[in-house]
Amino acid sequence: MAxxxxxxxxxxxxxxxxxxARERILAAAYDLFSRYGVGAVGIDRILARSGTAKMSLxxxxxxxDRLVVAFLAQREQEWTYGWLEAEIMARATAPAGRLLAxxxxxxxxxxxxxxxxxxxxxxxxxxxxxxxxxxxxxAHLARIRTILARLAAEAGLADPERFARTxxxxxxxxxxxxxxxxxxxxxxxxQAAEIVLQHWPRQ
Numbered sequence: 001m002a003x004x005x006x007x008x009x010x011x012x013x014x015x016x017x018x019x020x021a022r023e024r025i026l027a028a029a030y031d032l033f034s035r036y037g038v039g040a041v042g043i044d045r046i047l048a049r050s051g052t053a054k055m056s057l058x059x060x061x062x063x064x065d066r067l068v069v070a071f072l073a074q075r076e077q078e079w080t081y082g083w084l085e086a087e088i089m090a091r092a093t094a095p096a097g098r099l100l101a102x103x104x105x106x107x108x109x110x111x112x113x114x115x116x117x118x119x120x121x122x123x124x125x126x127x128x129x130x131x132x133x134x135x136x137x138x139a140h141l142a143r144i145r146t147i148l149a150r151l152a153a154e155a156g157l158a159d160p161e162r163f164a165r166t167x168x169x170x171x172x173x174x175x176x177x178x179x180x181x182x183x184x185x186x187x188x189x190x191q192a193a194e195i196v197l198q199h200w201p202r203q
Contacts (some may be wrong), residue, residue: 007141009158020061021052021056022056022061024050024051024052024101025047025050025052025057025060025061025067026058026067026070026071026122027050028047028050029041029046029047029050029067029070029071030047030050030071030074031121032045032046032049033068033071033115033123034075034116034119035114036049036134037123037126038068038071038122038126038127039121039126043057043064046067056128065131065132065133066132068123068131068136069132069136071119071136071194072119072123072133072136072140073119073136074142075096075119075120075135075140076140076143079119080140080143080144080157082100083179084105084129084144085147087101087105088101088102088105091105093157094155095151095152095154096151096197098151099148099151099152099155099167099193099197100190100193100197102167102171102192102193103171103174103186103189103193104186104190106171106174106175106178106186106189107186108184110174110175110178110184110186112182113149113170115178115179117175117176117179118172118175119180120137120140120141120144121137121141121172121175123136123137124137124138124141125138133187141168145161145165145168146165146170148164148166148167149161149163149166152164152167153203156200156202156203157200157201157203158200158201158202158203159201161200163200166196167193169194170189170192170193170196171189173185173189174186174188174189177186177189
């Protein structure tokens with residue numbers, strides 16, 4: 001935790017310096033929550049990593065729950081859009097090919113050192129009670145299905161929303177299986193996905 005003098009200085013400053021404190025806290029939380037999960041990481045650990053005072057954390061986020069919600073929002077930008085969507089769009093040109101490319105991207109992810117699983121799933125399972133954190137995790141998962149439904153519609157598949165749910169079942173199942181230690185799960189899920197895609201009704 002930062003010394004009291006730092007806390008006083010932060011309380012009196014505004015503009016870029018205060019914004020810098022917020023960014024340091026969120027960056028520390030992002031790294032720790034991604035690696036170890038929300039439940040295992042306490043406020044003091046985040047403060048120690050970020051080099052900020054507790055007053056700064058509560059000024060910028062109000063509570064740990066609101067910090068988790070901010071973490072999930074950043075995770076969506078970096079993981080869902082900046083990585084997953086960008087990768088599948090780059091690996092194929094046809095919508096059906098992009099849907100299957102999800103599992104190719106996952107296969108590399110599952111085999112990478114430090115594979116940590118899906119933060120949205122992890123937070124959802126750690127937050128069984130209704131509330132802002134759980135609602136945020138559910139919303140972020142739903143937006144992944146929005147990407148899938150769009151690709152399904154572009155591929156001419158019937159009932160794109162239902163297809164997206166089915167495809168997401170395979171995606172989430174492969175992630176959980178990889179966390180169990182089955183690092184070939186994306187390849188096995190891809191085989192199942194090919195069967196689903198082949199037999200799904202067309203518009």
